[in-house]
Amino acid sequence: MRKLLSWLTVASMVLLSACGGGGGSNESASSQPSAAKEVSGEQKKLTFWFIEPGKRKEVLEVAVKRFEEKNPGVKVEAVQIPNDAYKTKLSVAIGGGDAPDVFHSWGGGWLKQFVDAGQVLDISGKVNKDDYLPVAINNATFNDKVYGAPLGVSIVPFYYNKEIFAKFNLEIPKTYEEFIKVAETLRSNGIEPIAMANQAKWPGLLLFAYVADRVAGSDLFRQSVTREAKFDDPGYAKAGEILQDMAKKEMFNKGFNGLSYDNGQSRQLMYTGKAAMELQTSSYVNAVKTENPAFVEKLGMFPFPAIEGGQGNPTNVVGGTSPIFSVSANSKNAELALALIKELTSVETAQQFTDGTGALVAVKGVEYKDPFAIQAVEMLNNAEFMQTFYDQTLPPELAELQKDLTQSVLGLSITPEDAAKQMEQKAAELLK
Numbered sequence: 360m361r362k363l364l365s366w367l368t369v370a371s372m373v374l375l376s377a378c379g380g381g382g383g384s385n386e387s388a389s390s391q392p393s394a395a396k397e398v399s400g401e402q403k404k405l406t407f408w409f410i411e412p413g414k415r416k417e418v419l420e421v422a423v424k425r426f427e428e429k430n431p432g433v434k435v436e437a438v439q440i441p442n443d444a445y446k447t448k449l450s451v452a453i454g455g456g457d458a459p460d461v462f463h464s465w466g467g468g469w470l471k472q473f474v475d476a477g478q479v480l481d482i483s484g485k486v487n488k489d490d491y492l493p494v495a496i497n498n499a500t501f502n503d504k505v506y507g508a509p510l511g512v513s514i515v516p517f518y519y520n521k522e523i524f525a526k527f528n529l530e531i532p533k534t535y536e537e538f539i540k541v542a543e544t545l546r547s548n549g550i551e552p553i554a555m556a557n558q559a560k561w562p563g564l565l566l567f568a569y570v571a572d573r574v575a576g577s578d579l580f581r582q583s584v585t586r587e588a589k590f591d592d593p594g595y596a597k598a599g600e601i602l603q604d605m606a607k608k609e610m611f612n613k614g615f616n617g618l619s620y621d622n623g624q625s626r627q628l629m630y631t632g633k634a635a636m637e638l639q640t641s642s643y644v645n646a647v648k649t650e651n652p653a654f655v656e657k658l659g660m661f662p663f664p665a666i667e668g669g670q671g672n673p674t675n676v677v678g679g680t681s682p683i684f685s686v687s688a689n690s691k692n693a694e695l696a697l698a699l700i701k702e703l704t705s706v707e708t709a710q711q712f713t714d715g716t717g718a719l720v721a722v723k724g725v726e727y728k729d730p731f732a733i734q735a736v737e738m739l740n741n742a743e744f745m746q747t748f749y750d751q752t753l754p755p756e757l758a759e760l761q762k763d764l765t766q767s768v769l770g771l772s773i774t775p776e777d778a779a780k781q782m783e784q785k786a787a788e789l790l791k
Contacts, residue, residue, distance in 0.1 A: 641717070
């Protein structure tokens with residue numbers, strides 16, 4: 360784990376210009392003092408926007424209630440917004456000067472655009488960086504200043520239906536060659552090998568990030584961002600060729616580029632036994648527990664397989680930090696908003712978050728009990744490197760192009776070489 364965190368800290372510093380700092384304290388929920396004593400008069404109101412559904416939503420709502428109990432006279436309007444619509448809605452609100460007091464982010468380049476515009480409160484010295492995993496807090500740190508407090512850490516495994524694998528005597532594939540054979544067996548028996556709903560484009564990008572890592576190694580993406588390498592490197596084209604090979608072999612369900620993940624269209628294929636595997640973030644377990652608790656017993660997970668001849672370490676994982684909670688620079692009740700994000704990222708909230716959803720957390724001092732969380736921690740501990748989500752690391756305009764191009768590659772409407780050239784052309788304009 361020490362080696363992994365070293366890699367992650369270096370990557371965060373390179374990509375985000377992040378480094379140390381801190382002070383202050385992120386106390387547990389039971390010990391946090393009331394912030395309401397700093398205000399008086401009429402009832403104070405905070406707005407809080409987040410994307411977490413299901414059990415995660417319930418945990419955050421419980422944390423909000425604890426905060427309100429500790430701060431009499433303060434009311435929090437907590438608004439859950441579906442993931443696919445959230446980015447646009449928040450961008451419009453911030454651009455119009457109507458941002459919520461506290462808002463969800465993924466850190467990285469997506470948060471940095473608002474930081475650069477002066478729209479996010481600097482909370483350096485007001486939260487204790489030592490209370491969080493370095494990779495998580497660094498993802499909200501820019502130019503030595505902290506702009507958010509992290510609650511969750513997510514990795515991306517393959518989830519699979521254990522009953523289907525047992526029925527056809529399938530073993531967990533450790534190599535891409537084995538993976539293809541598993542997919543062929545499933546397809547020949549009328550089962551979609553991989554469920555995917557790629558309308559929002561980010562699910563396909565998860566797949567591309569893994570394949571690029573396995574093919575070209577963990578340094579290529581970082582060096583592309585820092586301009587030591589280019590996005591038209593042959594490694595990216597090779598990764599695109601593998602994605603197209605998967606599509607041509609019909610490893611995905613029909614019409615996958617037009618289906619909505621938020622609406623559960625890919626998960627329904629899993630629940631009904633029409634598909635056997637799905638590559639997704641750790642939030643997948645939360646979705647299953649909320650939508651179809653009985654399916655939890657059938658659900659298993661395994662790491663992305665190695666690719667023969669590739670340079671990437673097969674222990675590497677794709678992942679990121681989410682949620683990170685930040686305070687709007689225009690909040691009229693900034694101290695109360697800061698107290699709210701401390702409650703949202705307290706040890707008590709973090710423990711309930713992992714217990715209820717099987718998620719990993721960015722907060723130290725938590726004991727993992729959920730079997731999915733325990734397995735995910737093992738994957739993370741064994742990982743040589745964690746590749747941060749492409750679309751949360753790149754500047755937003757470049758990230759959107761990468762998602763568009765990856766969707767087109769999967770849809771067989773563009774060659775991998777042309778996609779890489781377009782990506783490099785835009786990167787040369789946007790990255791310094």
